Amino acid sequence: MPTPGSLPGVPPAYCLPRPLLLIFLFIYICMVDDAHIPVRRVDSGIPLAAKKAKGYFLRGPIPLGWLQLAAGLPGKAYTLCTILWWFHGMNPTKPIKVTTKSLKEFSISEDAYRDGLRRLEQAGLVTVTRPEGQRALVKINMLQD
Numbered sequence: 001m002p003t004p005g006s007l008p009g010v011p012p013a014y015c016l017p018r019p020l021l022l023i024f025l026f027i028y029i030c031m032v033d034d035a036h037i038p039v040r041r042v043d044s045g046i047p048l049a050a051k052k053a054k055g056y057f058l059r060g061p062i063p064l065g066w067l068q069l070a071a072g073l074p075g076k077a078y079t080l081c082t083i084l085w086w087f088h089g090m091n092p093t094k095p096i097k098v099t100t101k102s103l104k105e106f107s108i109s110e111d112a113y114r115d116g117l118r119r120l121e122q123a124g125l126v127t128v129t130r131p132e133g134q135r136a137l138v139k140i141n142m143l144q145d
Contacts, residue, residue: 058082059089065143066125073119076108080116083108084126088140095129095137 062085070081080098083106087096103113117136120126129137 077116
C-alpha cells in the first residue's frame with residue numbers, strides 16, 4: 001500500500017492522509033446546494049395523506065331522491081335531515097341520537113325536532129326507536145330504486 005507522497009506521478013503535497021481527506025470530502029458535500037443534488041421521484045403506491053378538513057362538513061354520498069323527498073316535507077324536516085346525514089357521516093353503523101347542541105346550532109326547537117322526526121318517519125325515510133326517558137334513536141333508511 002502506498003504511503004502519502006509515494007504515489008507515482010503525484011507530488012507529495014497533494015496526497016492527504018485518509019482521515020483528513022474524509023473531513024474535506026464531508027465539508028464539500030455539506031457545502032453543495034440542495035438544488036444541485038439530482039432527485040428522482042419514486043411512486044411508493046401509497047397515497048399521500050389527505051389534508052384534514054377544517055370545520056364541519058357533510059360526508060356523502062347522500063342519495064338525491066332521499067333529499068328530494070325530505071325537501072317536500074313541511075316544517076324543519078329538511079333541516080333535520082341535514083343533521084341526520086351529518087351524524088350518519090361521522091359513524092354510519094350506529095343509530096343516530098340527535099343532541100340538543102346540534103339542534104341549537106341548526107336553529108331547531110324541540111317541538112320542531114319531534115315534528116320533523118315524525119314527518120320523516122311517516123315518509124319512510126327514517127326508522128325511529130324511542131327508548132323511555134331517552135332521546136330517540138334514528139336509523140336512516142336507504143331508498144330502493
